[in-house]
Amino acid sequence: MKNNVTSLFIALALALWPKPAQAIPNQIGGVGFVNPAGMRFENFAVLSNTWKANAKLPGDWQDWQDPLNKDNHVILYRLNMSAEVFGISASQITAQVKDDKISLFKIIFGKSTKQTHNLVDQVITNIQSFTGNTSESDQESFNFKKINIRVQKSANGAVIVTIRPQTTAVTSR
């Protein structure tokens, strides 16, 4: 009996003991969209040239249909490659183009299996870090370099971020 208790104690102690350092490869954010664009997605999205007429979308984009899109003049594209936006892997990125200009980027972040914390907190914290605006912790709309970044939480736990020029930032769909 005593031996069993000792064995149990040792097994429990070993299970609770922190595991040895498990290093990580240092290729953070260096895949997908970064390669053709030469920069992170958010850096591309806040460039003034991105929003000019006939601006090119770097990387692999495909035509996209969204039943919520009622505007016949809006063409939708979906990024057909992986991308990290604000340091977080995006589940989906779409671009709205109207009158030959990009009018909106919509980024959807889904909850990953590795993630244990609140996704919306993570997204907001990282946007604050990107914009340098750390003054209001409960902020959900950011203006940075004439661009508006808005964060919304969807019912299924995903987080939607829209990026568009400030002048067109009226309401987000």
Place this chain on the structure above:
Amino acid sequence: MNLDHSQITRLFVRAALLISLLVTGQIQAQAKGTSFPLPSALKDPKTWDDADFIAAWQPQKAAAKIAHKTWPEPPLIFGLRPHQISGHFIGEKLESITLLFLDSGTHFGYVPREQAAATKKMNRESFQALHAETSNKVQQGLQQLTGAKGHPTSLGLTPMLRQDVLLFTSGNLTARYYSIPEQLVKVTFYRDANQAQSLWLDPAKATLKRRDRIKQLAENVFTAENGDRRLASIPLFPQGDRAYCGVSALAMSMQYMGLNLDTEDYAAAAGIRYGSTKGSKIKEVYEAAGREANMRLSRSTKFDFRKAQAVLDSGLPIIVWRRWAKERDYVHTTFAARFAQDPNALLPKPDSRDRATWPDKKAFSHASVITGYNAKRGEIIFTESWGEEARNRRMRFEEMEGTVYYTFYPKL
């Protein structure tokens, strides 16, 4: 061939540019810099002092006094192409050259723990054969280069870090050959025969009195205008795409304190095989390195900002093993860039929302070297083994305290 006016103009401009580069000697310098001079670089220390030879190592300018620079394109040496040729510089002086012929971590890259067993099973036989072939060729090459079989000797005090090596006299240099099955084959050429027979950067340091060592290390601490208290001269050894953050952090700290072992030496001693840390003995290697350096690396399961300040003030770096997530790393990466532009920039306050994004027990593990602090700003300054761009990053001390699971405080 018909050329229009614009094509002729372009050709003329290119020719003029080529002539100007030849005249200014830039092309000549580049051509010289790309070929590793053989065999003179492995025999003659005068080659090591040649300005063009020195200029060819990358990066050209190092941020620390001790620097490992790499030769851009390793040539065939002894019929093999090394993974890497690294030059060990102290200041502007090249002290040694290491030819890394085989390293398990470089060969396999990063392998997640769950794939470790399968990777080992699939590759063990072929990698053992590769190791045997590589070590044979390198030994034969050294024998041809030096005309001798090599003198066997044993270096180091601790069983874990003891190295059974072969020493060769190569012209006016001394070569140290070291091999560990399933792990490593490397040769280091030294200017100084004493250095080749010691694990210390400067063998004289090993005999320094304790109070003199303490005094020497304390001289490396400086205070910047913004209140930063930092250690100068922490070398940076990039881990590459290898599961080597723990051993790179150790090599960076210990070389700063005088112990001349490389990342790959510690990885081999710890048994980081087939690309994974699974089953390795990194903590034990830390203890052994402390004993080799005649100091103690005391391990705590907590990080204490006050204690860290006292240790750093005495000129000693601290290694932390902490929880790490790429999503959170983004905050530190972007802040480093912003802080370089705006010295008044502030990290997020550690409020409840911020704390909710700190990596928890389910996150990856990672090792970093703490190289300073700013008490006024409440920040820890740390360096990652990722490259110069990851030197002197900043983190709120509360986050360091909240995410560290082991702190290694050195004590003389």
